Amino acid sequence: MSPADVNKEHPLETKAPRLSIKKPQARYDKQGEMPDSERVEIAMKNFVRDFGAHVATYMESCIHCGMCAEACHYYVQTGDPKYTPIWKLEPFKQAYKREMGPFAIFYRMLGLKRKVTVEELEEWQELIYDSCTVCGRCTLICPMGIDIAALVAQARHGMFQAGLVPHELWAVAERAHREGSPLGATPKVFKERIEWLADDHEIEIPVDKEQADVIISMSSIEIMKYPESIVATAKVLNALKQNWTIRLDGYEATNFGLLSGNSQWQKETSMKIIDAAVKCGARLLILPECGHAYGALRWQGANMFGKPLPFKVVHISEFLAENLNSGLLKVKKVSKSVTFHDPCQISRRGGATQAGRDVLKALGADLREMSPTGNLNWCCGGGGGVITIHRADNLRYKVFEIKMKQVNDANAEMLVTTCSNCRQTFDDGQAHFKWDKTANSLLEMVADNLVEG
Amino acid sequence: MELLEFARGPALMWSLIIFCFGVAWRLVGILLLRRKPDLSEARSRATLWGGIRTVFSRIWVRKEFQSRTAYGAALGYVFHIGLAIVVLLFVPHILFIKDLTGLSWGGLPNGVIYATGVITLIALIIIMIRRLTHPVLKLLSNFDDYFSWVVTTAPLLTGLLATAHLGARYETLLGLHILSVELFLVWFPFGKLMHAILFAVSRGTTGALLERKGAAT
Numbered sequence: 001m002s003p004a005d006v007n008k009e010h011p012l013e014t015k016a017p018r019l020s021i022k023k024p025q026a027r028y029d030k031q032g033e034m035p036d037s038e039r040v041e042i043a044m045k046n047f048v049r050d051f052g053a054h055v056a057t058y059m060e061s062c063i064h065c066g067m068c069a070e071a072c073h074y075y076v077q078t079g080d081p082k083y084t085p086i087w088k089l090e091p092f093k094q095a096y097k098r099e100m101g102p103f104a105i106f107y108r109m110l111g112l113k114r115k116v117t118v119e120e121l122e123e124w125q126e127l128i129y130d131s132c133t134v135c136g137r138c139t140l141i142c143p144m145g146i147d148i149a150a151l152v153a154q155a156r157h158g159m160f161q162a163g164l165v166p167h168e169l170w171a172v173a174e175r176a177h178r179e180g181s182p183l184g185a186t187p188k189v190f191k192e193r194i195e196w197l198a199d200d201h202e203i204e205i206p207v208d209k210e211q212a213d214v215i216i217s218m219s220s221i222e223i224m225k226y227p228e229s230i231v232a233t234a235k236v237l238n239a240l241k242q243n244w245t246i247r248l249d250g251y252e253a254t255n256f257g258l259l260s261g262n263s264q265w266q267k268e269t270s271m272k273i274i275d276a277a278v279k280c281g282a283r284l285l286i287l288p289e290c291g292h293a294y295g296a297l298r299w300q301g302a303n304m305f306g307k308p309l310p311f312k313v314v315h316i317s318e319f320l321a322e323n324l325n326s327g328l329l330k331v332k333k334v335s336k337s338v339t340f341h342d343p344c345q346i347s348r349r350g351g352a353t354q355a356g357r358d359v360l361k362a363l364g365a366d367l368r369e370m371s372p373t374g375n376l377n378w379c380c381g382g383g384g385g386v387i388t389i390h391r392a393d394n395l396r397y398k399v400f401e402i403k404m405k406q407v408n409d410a411n412a413e414m415l416v417t418t419c420s421n422c423r424q425t426f427d428d429g430q431a432h433f434k435w436d437k438t439a440n441s442l443l444e445m446v447a448d449n450l451v452e453g
Numbered sequence: 454m455e456l457l458e459f460a461r462g463p464a465l466m467w468s469l470i471i472f473c474f475g476v477a478w479r480l481v482g483i484l485l486l487r488r489k490p491d492l493s494e495a496r497s498r499a500t501l502w503g504g505i506r507t508v509f510s511r512i513w514v515r516k517e518f519q520s521r522t523a524y525g526a527a528l529g530y531v532f533h534i535g536l537a538i539v540v541l542l543f544v545p546h547i548l549f550i551k552d553l554t555g556l557s558w559g560g561l562p563n564g565v566i567y568a569t570g571v572i573t574l575i576a577l578i579i580i581m582i583r584r585l586t587h588p589v590l591k592l593l594s595n596f597d598d599y600f601s602w603v604v605t606t607a608p609l610l611t612g613l614l615a616t617a618h619l620g621a622r623y624e625t626l627l628g629l630h631i632l633s634v635e636l637f638l639v640w641f642p643f644g645k646l647m648h649a650i651l652f653a654v655s656r657g658t659t660g661a662l663l664e665r666k667g668a669a670t
Contacts, residue, residue: 053486054658060483061655063648064598065529066589067514070521081588102482103643140669141518143529144648145511145656147663299666302492312494351496351667372517375669 028122031163031170036118039162043121044095047158051100058151059096061144062086068148071141073378073399074131085138085148088127091116092155121164128155129166130392135344135379149349152384156261165260168388173256177265180272182256183220187248190223194246197231205234209245215282215311216246217253217273217297219290221420229289229420232447233316239450240328250276253293258300259385270296270304277311285313289443291345291383291419298350315346316443317355317418324362330451333364339410340367341403341426341439342377343419356418356442363449365414370406378402382425400429407437416440456628460635468635475642476650483654496667503664504657510670511656528580535573539566539609563616570613577606597644604640607633 034042066084069075074083081087098104098113107113136149159165165173176182185193191207198205206212214237222229237244250272257265274297277285287293298313314322323329340356347353353374360367370377381399386392403426407415417423417439426439497503514522540546544560551557560566581602584590611633615626641647663670 051486053484053488054662056483056486057651057655057658060479061648061651063645064590064593064595065525066587066593067518067522067525069589070518075589076521079588081592084589084593087589087593102479106643139659139663140515141522143511143514144652145507145659147659299493302494303489305492308492308494348669349666351663351669353669376515376517 028125029165029167029170030122031165031167034163039118039164040116040121043158043162043164044092044099044116045158046161047092047155048096048100051096054147055151055154056096056100058146058148059093060101061146062093063144065143067141067143068138068146071137073135073137073381073402074395077398077402078395082127083131085132085152086142086146088124088132089148089151089155091120091124092151092158121159121162125159125164125166126392128152128159129169129384130386130389131395133344133379133381133383133386134349135383136349137344137376137379140348140376153258153261156259157263158261160261166389166391168390169256169260169385172385172388173260173262173265176252176254176256177262177268181220181223181252182254183224185218185220185223185252187251190218190246190251191248193223193227194230197227198234201231203231203234204238205230206245208248209243209280212243212245212280212282214242214244214284214286215250215273215277215280216244216286216288217251217293218246218288219254219293219420220252221254221290221424222288225424226420226441228444229441232441232444233286233288235447235450236320236323236329236443239452240323245280247276247280249279250274253288253290253297255293255296256385258292258296266296266300267304270301273297274301274305274309277309282311284319285309285311286319287313287315289316289418289420289423289441291343291350291421294343294350294352295345315350315352315355315418317346317359318352320443320446321355321358321362324446325358329446331363331446332449332451334445334449336365336414337368337412338365338414338416339370339407339412340373340442341370341380341407341415341417341422342374343417343422344377344379344383346418347377348375356416359442359446360416363445366412368410368412370410378406380422380425380429382421382428387421387425387428396425397429397432400425400433404429404433404435404437414440416442416445418442455624457624457631460628460631464632464635468638472638472641475639476647479642479647480650480654491662491665495665497664500661500665503670504661507660507663507670508653508656510660511652525583528576528583532573532576532580535569535576536605536609538569539573539612542566567613567616570609574606574609574613577602577609581606600640601644601646604633604637605646608637 068086069084072083072085094113095116098107132152134149134152138148142148172182179186194205194207216233218230252269255266255269257269287297294315301313302309338360340360342353357367380403381396386396415437423439429435430438514526542561543566547557547560584594584598608630611626611630614620615623615630660670
């Protein structure tokens with residue numbers, strides 16, 4: 001499919017309240033033309049391509065106890081056993097045992113595990129994409145310690161190469177690969193936005209400095225939907241008198257290669273930022289309020305680069321927490337009760353659970369934790385690219401009900417989070433349910449309460 | 454050759470050989486696969502500790518999950534602990550292990566063992582009923598799950614029958630009991646029973662990887 005065809009067949013809704021395309025129809029989506037047997041073969045080959053001891057250990061260890069179902073919002077909300085997290089890997093487990101496991105030869109010789117069919121993979125498309133946000137709660141309940149979320153991410157590699165990705169997610173990923181941004185936040189658009197924001201807010205936003213100590217990245221959701229984040233970041237960095245910059249050759253932190261399962265595109269996206277940071281000699285890369293960007297660059301960036309990164313990588317909430325804790329950044333106290341939504345990739349999967357809470361403490365907020373909270377907090381339901389998949393909407397709203405209940409029960413005046421993808425999921429859920437709660441940005445809360453000097 | 458003689462002789466030897474070779478083969482097949490180095494800057498260097506801690510911490514279900522998992526987990530505890538008591542603290546078993554390895558320790562009174570055996574058997578039966586009726590377990594289950602249950606339950610059942618002298622001559626029952634244990638040993642490396650070893654590898658791996666990120670283990 002040529003880029004022109006893609007745009008025609010899957011036009012993006014850039015003015016919609018969330019990242020999406022206009023015609024999300026077919027139940028089982030396929031990309032490209034190839035015989036079914038080839039699809040299956042490619043899926044499995046790419047699934048096992050990055051196979052190592054870790055994944056093999058997980059594949060060998062499941063005892064079919066079913067406990068992971070109890071941690072998964074999709075199962076908990078629907079009671080449908082097909083949403084059991086480890087079941088989402090069933091064809092891949094089968095293929096592993098047949099083709100790769102220590103006893104593969106017996107399985108094949110005795111016909112104990114049959115070949116996976118393309119029909120099965122089509123059926124599993126919904127389980128691997130629509131009904132998994134890779135939130136990792138299942139990883140924390142498994143009595144065998146299997147990192148099921150990591151396995152789903154691995155399975156997506158196979159599904160992508162076999163052309164078995166939900167169209168919306170695929171089209172958005174393809175556009176990001178082609179234009180450098182999934183939402184049309186091209187360098188030209190971004191530059192115009194920055195100029196407009198700088199004028200409007202009378203603030204200095206340095207662009208394309210040759211040398212800078214700090215480089216920032218943004219998510220396209222922020223650029224296109226929540227541009228106040230750019231201003232807020234500038235306010236904070238200017239207040240700290242940092243030598244910082246935005247680089248138009250590497251700013252897009254949204255990584256649809258990662259979400260859709262195309263590791264080459266994932267690498268391309270990450271490398272743009274890494275190269276830009278290297279070029280300007282940055283010692284620090286600040287990641288925006290975006291969950292998966294943290295996973296992509298903080299935890300996978302160096303592996304894409306092929307060596308340790310010559311700069312530190314932090315999430316904006318970590319940066320804020322560090323500077324507030326050290327007293328370099330000063331804020332007015334807010335006399336409000338606040339509840340905090342943990343973005344899965346930053347808290348549970350990322351290890352920065354405390355950062356947001358430190359920031360709220362510095363702001364003097366009366367923190368009313370959700371139940372459960374922190375590393376066990378429930379996912380908003382929009383992560384892992386799920387928010388882009390229209391056919392998954394009803395299911396997503398179903399799991400969002402858990403989130404609404406958590407927020408309502410916390411009984412706080414304000415809801416804040418540190419991920420723009422979570423925010424747009426909350427916005428969408430809020431509109432759908434005509435709910436009275438809005439998810440706010442922690443970064444903007446800090447910027448709004450800065451004490452100059 | 455008498456059944457008991459066969460069970461104590463060649464059957465025991467071969468089952469132990471298959472057990473040892475199979476376990477080694479499966480472990481080597483997993484552990485010798487490559488491990489890509491992680492080049493990201495670690496938040497915590499205590500990965501070994503993270504791994505070891507997780508091997509133990511996953512014995513318990515986190516409190517946030519307990520309300521949804523209590524029943525299944527309780528059944529699991531009862532039959533695992535019950536089996537451990539019966540296998541390791543029944544005096545004839547200790548003597549058998551002493552013959553085989555030279556190692557020995559004190560046992561529990563027979564009455565306690567019988568009671569534990571019956572409780573364990575009941576737990577195993579409930580577990581199978583649950584597997585056959587719970588929508589999630591029914592969906593996940595395959596031959597391995599059912600056969601592993603059979604080879605786990607058979608030694609317990611034949612052991613209880615032998616001690617109670619029920620159903621056949623004591624020597625025949627004892628022979629069947631030993632043979633059922635050998636079937637357990639032979640199946641062990643090939644199916645889910647291997648989790649008795651893999652639990653440490655799998656938990657340890659995840660514990661170390663997540664500890665490196667400073668994430669919840």
